[in-house]
Amino acid sequence: MVKNIISRIYLFIILLFLYAPIVILMIFSFNDSKSRAKWNGFTLKWYESLFSDPDIKKALYYTIIIAILSSIISTIIGTLAAIGIHNMQKWKKIFIMNVTYLPILNPDIVTGISLMILFIFVNLKLGFTTMLLAHITFNIPYVILSVMPKLKQLNKHLYEAALDLGATPLYAFYKVILPEIMPGVITGALLAFTLSLDDFVISFFNTGSGVTNLSITIYSMARRGVEPTINALSTLMFIVVLILLFIVNKRTSKDTN
Amino acid sequence: MKKRWISYPYLLWMIIFIIVPLILVLCFSIFISTDNGLQFSLNNYKRFMEPLYLKVLWRSVVLAGISTIICLILGYPVAMILASKQMSKKSFLLFLCILPMWMNFLLRTYAWMTLLEKNGFINKILSFFGIGPFQLLYNNAAVILGMVYNFIPFMILPIYSVMKKIDPSVIEAAEDLGANQITVFKKIIFPLSLPGVFSGISMVFMPAVTTFVIPRLLGGGQFMLIGNLIERQFLLSGDWNFGSAVSIVMMIIILISMAIISKYDKEHEGGQLW
Amino acid sequence: MAENIIELVNISKTYDSTEVLKNINLYIRKNEFLTLLGPSGCGKTTTLRIIAGFEHPTSGSVLFEGKNVNSLPPYKRKVNTVFQKYALFSHMNVEENIAFGLKIKKLDKKTIKEKVRNVLKLVNLEGYEKRSIDSLSGGQQQRIAIARALVNEPDVLLLDEPLGALDLKLRQDMQVELKRMQKQLGITFIYVTHDQEEALTMSDTIVVMKDGMIQQIGTPEDIYNEPKNAFVADFIGESNIISGIMKKDCLVEFNNAIFKCVDKGFGINQPVDVVIRPEDIEITDKDSGIISGIVESVTFKGVHYEMIIKTDSFSWIVHSTTMHPPKSLVGIKIAPYNIHIMKKVVE
Numbered sequence: 071m072v073k074n075i076i077s078r079i080y081l082f083i084i085l086l087f088l089y090a091p092i093v094i095l096m097i098f099s100f101n102d103s104k105s106r107a108k109w110n111g112f113t114l115k116w117y118e119s120l121f122s123d124p125d126i127k128k129a130l131y132y133t134i135i136i137a138i139l140s141s142i143i144s145t146i147i148g149t150l151a152a153i154g155i156h157n158m159q160k161w162k163k164i165f166i167m168n169v170t171y172l173p174i175l176n177p178d179i180v181t182g183i184s185l186m187i188l189f190i191f192v193n194l195k196l197g198f199t200t201m202l203l204a205h206i207t208f209n210i211p212y213v214i215l216s217v218m219p220k221l222k223q224l225n226k227h228l229y230e231a232a233l234d235l236g237a238t239p240l241y242a243f244y245k246v247i248l249p250e251i252m253p254g255v256i257t258g259a260l261l262a263f264t265l266s267l268d269d270f271v272i273s274f275f276n277t278g279s280g281v282t283n284l285s286i287t288i289y290s291m292a293r294r295g296v297e298p299t300i301n302a303l304s305t306l307m308f309i310v311v312l313i314l315l316f317i318v319n320k321r322t323s324k325d326t327n
Numbered sequence: 328m329k330k331r332w333i334s335y336p337y338l339l340w341m342i343i344f345i346i347v348p349l350i351l352v353l354c355f356s357i358f359i360s361t362d363n364g365l366q367f368s369l370n371n372y373k374r375f376m377e378p379l380y381l382k383v384l385w386r387s388v389v390l391a392g393i394s395t396i397i398c399l400i401l402g403y404p405v406a407m408i409l410a411s412k413q414m415s416k417k418s419f420l421l422f423l424c425i426l427p428m429w430m431n432f433l434l435r436t437y438a439w440m441t442l443l444e445k446n447g448f449i450n451k452i453l454s455f456f457g458i459g460p461f462q463l464l465y466n467n468a469a470v471i472l473g474m475v476y477n478f479i480p481f482m483i484l485p486i487y488s489v490m491k492k493i494d495p496s497v498i499e500a501a502e503d504l505g506a507n508q509i510t511v512f513k514k515i516i517f518p519l520s521l522p523g524v525f526s527g528i529s530m531v532f533m534p535a536v537t538t539f540v541i542p543r544l545l546g547g548g549q550f551m552l553i554g555n556l557i558e559r560q561f562l563l564s565g566d567w568n569f570g571s572a573v574s575i576v577m578m579i580i581i582l583i584s585m586a587i588i589s590k591y592d593k594e595h596e597g598g599q600l601w
Numbered sequence: 602m603a604e605n606i607i608e609l610v611n612i613s614k615t616y617d618s619t620e621v622l623k624n625i626n627l628y629i630r631k632n633e634f635l636t637l638l639g640p641s642g643c644g645k646t647t648t649l650r651i652i653a654g655f656e657h658p659t660s661g662s663v664l665f666e667g668k669n670v671n672s673l674p675p676y677k678r679k680v681n682t683v684f685q686k687y688a689l690f691s692h693m694n695v696e697e698n699i700a701f702g703l704k705i706k707k708l709d710k711k712t713i714k715e716k717v718r719n720v721l722k723l724v725n726l727e728g729y730e731k732r733s734i735d736s737l738s739g740g741q742q743q744r745i746a747i748a749r750a751l752v753n754e755p756d757v758l759l760l761d762e763p764l765g766a767l768d769l770k771l772r773q774d775m776q777v778e779l780k781r782m783q784k785q786l787g788i789t790f791i792y793v794t795h796d797q798e799e800a801l802t803m804s805d806t807i808v809v810m811k812d813g814m815i816q817q818i819g820t821p822e823d824i825y826n827e828p829k830n831a832f833v834a835d836f837i838g839e840s841n842i843i844s845g846i847m848k849k850d851c852l853v854e855f856n857n858a859i860f861k862c863v864d865k866g867f868g869i870n871q872p873v874d875v876v877i878r879p880e881d882i883e884i885t886d887k888d889s890g891i892i893s894g895i896v897e898s899v900t901f902k903g904v905h906y907e908m909i910i911k912t913d914s915f916s917w918i919v920h921s922t923t924m925h926p927p928k929s930l931v932g933i934k935i936a937p938y939n940i941h942i943m944k945k946v947v948e
Contacts, residue, residue, distance in 0.1 A: 077408040081420065084405050084479075088427045091438035091476070094448055098441070147337050154334020166338070172345055175585050177537035179554055180574045183561050184348035187571070191351055207344040210337060227688035230655050233675040234682045235702035235753060245701075249692040268431055270540065275561065288433045292544055296441050304434040311429045 092308060099301035116302040123299065126287060132198070133267060133283040140205035141262040147206070148213025148262075149255050153247070155214070156221040170211045181208060182275035189276065196278030204276040205269065209262035216258030220251040264314055349578075355571035371572035380556065380573075387553040390467060391535035394474035395482075398531045399524065401475070402482035406523070407516070409483075410490035421487060428480040436473055436544050443469055443545070465547035473541040474531075481530035489523030490516070529588045533581055553577060604666075606631045606756060606789055607652060612661035614647055614813075621647050623813045625661070629757075629791065634783050636792045636800040639810035640836070645793045648810070649759050652791065653682050665756075681750035682759040686766065687742050689734045695721075695745055696730040702753040720752040723782060740771045751782070757789040764799065776802050797837050801825065809833050830943050834876040841882070841917050845875040845942070853942060856915050858892045860935060864942040874943045879907070879920040881939035890932020896925050 099117070103110035120126055155166055173181050185207065189200045228250065232242035248255075270285035277286065284307070291297050356372070358365045374380070409421050427435060442448045443463040450460040463469060493516065501515045539554030546552075551559075553573065560570025607629040614622040622644045629635050637645035650656040651663060654675035662669050670678060681702070690698050696717050703713045721727050724744035734742065743763060750758055760779075764772045780803050783790045794800055800807050801821045809816040809824060809832075817829040828834035831842045845855030847867040853860055855875045867873060887893050894912035905920045910931060917933065925931050 077411070080404060081408055084401065085420075085423055087476070088424070088479070091435070091442055092427065092430065095434070095438045095441060147340060150333040151337030152334075154331045154337070157331055158334075166334075166341070169341055169345055172349070175533075175582065176578060177533065177554075177581060179537055179539060179557055180352070180578050181348075183557065183570065183574060184352045185344065186561065187351045187355065187567065188344070188348040203344065207340070210340065214337075225684075225686055225688045227684040227686065228690065230653075230675065231682070231684055231688035231690075231749075232701070233655075234653060234680075235749065236676045236705040237701070238676055241705065246690055250690070252692070264429065268429070270431075270433055285431060285433050288431065288437065289540065289544075292433065292437045292440060296437075296444060296447075300434070300437055301441075304431070304438070307434065308430050311431075312426070315426065315429055 092304070095301050096305045096308065099298065099305045101298070116298045117306075120299045120302045120306075125282075126284075126299070126303065128280075129282045129284050129287040132201075132281055133285075136198075136202055136205055136283065137263050137266040139202055140209050140266045141259050144206045144209035144213050144262050145255060145259040148210045148258060149217050149251075151210065152214045152217035152221060153251075156218065170214055173208050174211050174215075178208075178271035179275075182272040185272070186275040196276060197281045198277075198279075201273055201277045201281060201283070204272050205266045208269070208272055209266060212261050212265060213255075213258035216261060217251055217254040220254030224250055260314065260317065264311070267311075352571045352574055355567050356575045357572075359568055371569045372576070374569060375572055375576060383551055383556050384553055384576075386551075387536050390470055390552065391474065391532050394471050394478065394535050395528055395532045397471070397475050398479045398482040399528065402479050402527065403486055403520075403524070405483050406486035406490055406520075409487050410493075424483050425480045432477060433540060433544075435477055436541055439469070439473055439476060440464065440544055443472075464545060467546075469545040470542050470552075473545040474535045474538070477541065478531040478535055481534070482527040485526040485530060486520055486523035490520050493519050525588050529585060533585070537577060537581070604631055605629060605664075606666060607791075608664040608667075609648070609651070610662050610664065612648070612651060612658045612663070614644075614651065614656065615659045621813050622651075622658070625813075625815060627808065627815065627818070629789060630806075632787050632789055633805040634780065634790045634792065634803055635806045635808065636794060636804040637808050637810060638794060638797060638800040638836075639816075640795055642812075643810040644813040645795075645810050646761055649682075649761055649791060649793050652757070653680055653759050654678050679755055680757040680759055681753050681755040682761065683746050683750050683763045685761045685763065687746040687763075689742055689746055689749070691734045693734070694730070695726075695732045695734065695737075698734065698745060699749045699752050701749065706753075716752050720748040723751065723785075724748045725778075739766055740775070743767060743775065747779075747782070751786065755788065757791060758783075760790060760792045762794055763792075764794075764796075772799070779803060801837070809836065811836075828876060828941065828943070831874040831876060831945075834941065834943070839879050839918060841877045841879065841915075843875050843877075843915050844945075845873050847871045847873050847942065851937070853940065856892050856912055860891060860940055861937040862940040862942055863937050864940075867942065867944075872945055874945055876941040876943060877935055877939060879918045880905070881935065882917060882919045882921075883934040883936070884908075884910075884919060884921055884923070884925060885932040885934050887930040887932050890934050893930060893932045896927050896929050896931060899924060899927055 100112050100114070101109055102113035102115070155163055158166070182204070185200070185204045186196070189196060189203075194200055224247070228246055229242055232246045233239065237245065268285065269283070270289060273283050274286055274289070277283075282290075284303070288300055288303065291300055357367060357369065359368045359370065360366075375384075405424060409417055409424070440447075444450070445460055445462065445464075447463075449463060454460060497519075498511055498515060501511045506514065536552075537554045539552065539558045542552045542555055557570050557573050557577070560566045560573065605628045607627075609625050609627040612622055612625040612627075613620065625644075625648060627648075637648055639645050647656060651658050654670070654673060657671065662671055664670070665679070690701065693701070699717045699720060700713050703716060708716075717730060718727070721729055724747055726741060726744050726748070729737075729741070729745075734745070737745065743766075746763070747760075763779075764775050767775065776799055779790070779792075792800075792803065801824075804821055806818065807821055807824050808818050811832055817824060817833050819827075824833065824837055828837060828840075831840075834840045835842060843855050845853050847864075847870065848854055848859060849869055850865040850867075851862055853862050853864075853873065853875060884890075892912050894910040894917065897909040897911045897916070900907045901924075902920075905922050906924045908919045908921065908925060910917045910919055910933065912933070919933075
């Protein structure tokens, strides 16, 4: 009993440590003063200035467009890749999976600068396209890793059963294989979307010509010092992430049941 | 299903955007352009061996190491509490512990900037008691704090998922054989949780040692870790060759340590982050 | 004699230089229940998969009603398969699973509903249409898998160890039911199993396989009573297998004694394998048997006692309804027609 209470207190302290900064940030996003210490009354002016800031609006636009495009493209390429890789001979599979792990294991900064070198090397102007390509590149491995376990769980006779019942290979893929691995595909897509929304380091090195995302904007604002509009932005982003995670969580808990 | 060709778009992508870029980095690190065209040279690696840069590497490793140890000390009990069966609402509490991980990394770091600032929240509270203000930002402690805050979920999660898999009857068997709670922890729970500890250590240490955002924002501009060194070579000094050499060294160190850790960590692959 | 529905002619199959099927020749008659029986790795599942069209023979041909179907993909063959772990589509409910093949054939909705209902009745799962696959027990999933295959009215139903995952009692019930369905529907069943009891219970014809080769084809009675070699004898039921020497026609020496038998045509002094079923050995007083030995152990098996009787050169397994206590000296007698003489298998 005592042990239980100590456990709860300890957990509470850790959660306080984790959430206090975020909560304070969120509270001060409604503070009618530039200071982070004094409460001058409730205001929404930081939200107003956030929504009227053209830089932030542009960054938000690019962040979302790139997150949507990169998650869709990486989900398609990654799902097909996972199926193909799943059916490869062992040593080929091991080799390809090891290379696939590279962008996950490698420090983001190395992935970032290596792609930047590539783009500059082939004379591709840094900007929207390069950022999109970079995002797809780091998203695909996560999609593959989300789909792979579903393929491993898949009864290997399922596809044969469909053929046996008269389905053509294409029909069997759409009606049987795809629906069976769908939870993994959707998890992968949501994961890719979230990672893309959140990415800073890789985007930082692979963008230019005025194309930025929210992370980069926050970085450049934060470098200049503390700025209450960032608080407002944090609050909004936290809520969005919360909603996204809620959906992902619902899904994963549903298929573990 | 023997349609291997459907993975070919990815294989092409993998070659162009994963393999080729890394080869380019390698090339930049070992070739320098002279008047007679490209020449093989290890000078960039030699330069990294200079005390100035070795100190940067050393500082990065030490700060990341301290952060990792703090994460382990703080995070292990959390994982253990969450994995214990008495806890109600376990999955919700776990969710709370890893939720901050999904909040924008920069915002989390920025949050500490506003707290630690000269006229920030903490100094204001201290001044209420008549102490301070202190310069809390721009020092080692602030960087370590930022690392611990950002990366502690990466420690909790893998340890938790390994502990959760420990068969309760193993613990009961130990108790049945006369082990008290301390012995059960020392001889059963801790050894069985080691795979999670190893992957937790790697998942905290790797990003901590390579980050350049935390030292830049919480350590101030003059504060240099290896990540900042690389960033600077590419974005400020334009010395790609040296920057590539540093990247290669860092990559090799990390991949080797990953390989060593994964030897201890066969069954568990980095924890489920989603 | 009914006509052959499937013929396998000189089928061989090689995977990465290991030969899993060696020159298989097999004729399957219409409406028979044929079982491919053998230990794991004997090639029985590969044979089935070649018939289904999932594997292609390295050489040889598969004939359906006399026509070569080697290059016909599985979805064009008039056979359906019940898979080992059922391979049910977990994202569909029972009805959708069963209707899968019918929808591909583009039957109208009413007919599909009707057929699904009828086949569910056949497998004793009426009213299960809307249930999800995950909510069914192993035995019920098994029935759905059978229903899903049968609803397409295949000429031949292939079953790949379909009862392997069920517990003993359920397995015995399903054996009876499968046999009933086969009789009722009058279609050919090709059944793969490693369980000899299952094979004996259900089959019209048993094909015993080992190392990619057919060892014996025959009715359950033939296979049990007249095993062609020591492997078959050992695989089908318990057997005492002992080396012997043929003295002349109808006279064989083993266990240091001469026995009368009914086999002819072996050479004089030819080494042979002698196979005797444990229940065919008669225990007598220590003096009235042909050979004698000491009872080493006795185990009660329900219907009978199993005794190990040690003679000077062999340990015999004997089944008998009367118990002889351990350490007692007994005699052994074997009737001539219960002694099966086989050519020695050259390993």
